[in-house]
Amino acid sequence: MNIFDVHIKNGEVIDGTGAPKFKSDIVINKGKIIGIFPAENGDVRDPSENHFLSNFRAKHTINAENKIISPGFIDVHTHDDDNVFLDPSMSSKISQGVTTCVAGNCGISLAPFSYKGEVPAPIALLGKSEVFRFPRVSNYKEEFNNKPSSVNLALLTGHSMLRLEAMNGEFARPATTKEISKMIVKLKLALADGSIGLSTGLAYPAANDAPTSEIIELAKILPEFDGIFTTHMRNEAVDVIKSVNETINISSTAKVRTVISHHKCAGRENWGKSKKTLELIGEAKKNNFLDLDCYPYTASSTMLLKSFVKRADKVLVTWSDNYPDISGQDLNDLAQQFGISIDETIDKLYPAGAIYFQMDDQDLNRILQFPGSMIGSDGIPGDRHPHPRLWGTFPRVLGKYSREMQLFPLEEAVYKMTGKSASVFGLEKRGIIDVGNYADLVIFNPETVIDKASYQSPKLHADGIENVLVNGEVVWQEDSATQNRPGMFLEGKKFH
Ligand SMILES: [Zn+2]
Structure with a gap:
């Protein structure tokens, strides 16, 4: 008889592709999914391909009756760069069903960075100056591999970090050709070390004076490394339409896979502009790889x-x-x-x-529903009184926006946080439940899943998230984190 690690029984599988759910068991061994087969006599997937499953015993069995089994959620927009070390249980994320975090967003990343001078906003979001201890992404990766967290982590390289270092702290002007060359050298090294791409935070003092041409020069480096370009745009308020056009220009000129970060229309006078921005993005998608992420709240935080x-x-x-x-x-x-x-x-x-209350529900609904949109929390883990998105984002999309408001079916909600995200961010063998993929999984109750964190009590974990597995190991069950720390550092494709 074969002995395998985990058998999840009697669940309904939403596989992360957007396809309708189906009843099935899942078998996991050595961190990967090795079998997806009908729990009853249905012909969902041919069990004969998995004939070794006809006679096996599992070391650990999870009953998922009346529950959904879906791929673990991918939080494509995080600032968890240092949080994975400070709180390796990553309770704020695994309690939501998140199994992978993309860190280094909005132009700021813990690595690579060797500059020792004073840092402009918003770099302090990552911590005080002493937290910047990784001159290279390889140093960061090494520390993560030595002290893994419960979640997988992929790291973007922050443009503001490259800029501050290359310009020796003189950030309030465009970079010179020589300084851009320095940034390119550092960016290439970061990508070769395993960073998955470049992020910008053009709305902030650290990068606001960077002209479009500076960004294009850097973004052009990305395609040969299969890297992604993510952008907290120059303006998300009065000039949001102009900023979307700037992003489309960067994406098409540099021919780079692009994600608009936490898309929003901020400030009352800009409410309704998402009709135009989404029209522009939809049109540009015909010729470019252009997508966006968003969080399900009408307040922002920075x-x-x-x-x-x-x-x-x-x-x-x-x-x-x-x-x-x-x-x-x-x-x-x-x-x-x-x-x-x-x-x-x-x-x-x-x-x-x-926390800034400044967005409109209609814009938010429209952006969440947009076919290219993915879910990213943008949670800021170091805050004493954080925005509730840190603990609530994913269950809120499932419970409030899918089940209660019916903005989209549950399968589509899951797709926006799994299969779509893995394919856009190039996370191989993640985001879809399939034989041979990593066993990053969440088992949740579709009737009860909902966020509990609020603006008043922002650190309450969600309801309805039953079990969470990362690389085949249980990291969350019975409303608490386990001691397992199976997270892996997910690298971008290497050039050589
Ligand atoms: Zn941002």
Whole structure:
């Protein structure tokens, strides 16, 4: 008799391709899926191909009756670069069913970075200066492999890191040709070391003065490494349409696989602009690899910056170095308490983080429904009072937007967080339940799955996520993290 590692019985499989669910068992051995076969006498997939499954015993059996078995969710937009080391259980993510995180988004990555001077916003989102300890992506990879987390991790290279280093801290101007050459050398090295692509954060001080041409020069390097280009665009408010056009220009000129990060239309006067942005993106998709990610909330979160405060209806402070105890409070109330203006309050709190209420439900629904959209949390793990997306994103899409609001069927919701994401980000043998793929799986209750984290209580884990497996090992069950740390560092394709 064959003895295999795990047998998941009697579940309904949503395989991550968007195809309708089907009833099936799944057998896992040595971290991979080795069998998908009918639980009853259905002819879902031919069991004769898997004849060795006719006589086996499993070391561990999971009953998934009345539950969905789907590929583990891929959080394509994270800032978990250091969090995988600080909290290797990665409870905020595995409690949602996330099994892979893409870190290094918005132009900021923990590696590669050797610059020792003062860093501009938003680099502090990753931590204080001492956290930057990886001159190369290979150093980061080595540390991850020595101390793996419960989730897999893929790393983008932040444009702002390359820029700050090449320009020796003089970031408030376009880079010279020589400086761009330096960035290219560093980027190529990062890609060869295993980074999956380049991210930008053009809306932020660190990169705002980089002209389109600077980005194109760097993005052109990516195709030969099969790298991806992700962009927190220059403007997500009054100039959001202009920024989408800039992104399309970069994507088509550099001929690079492109993802618009956390797509949104911020500020009341820009509500409704998603009709136009999605039309432009849809048109450009005909000739370019262009996609987008989004999170299911109408508030955003990043550092506390005056330019961002101006267009928001309401602002909550998530952290402040100078006033750690005020986390979770309204910026207006704080200004009143201090008896000073909003701008003076921001100066007093800075460096600090904030949640900005500034988006429209209609835009959000439209963006979530868009065929090219993927789900990414954009959660910021270091915040004392984080945006609830850190703990709630994926169950919220499944429970609120698919089951309750019926924006899309459950199969499509899962596709937006698994198969689609793996194919766009080039994560091989992930994101789809198939024989030979890695056993990154989540078992959830489709009737009860829902987010619990709120703006008031942002660290509550979701309901309905029953079991989560990463590379065949259980990392979440009975509402808690296990001690297993099976995460792998997922590399981009190597050039040589
Ligand atoms: Zn961003």
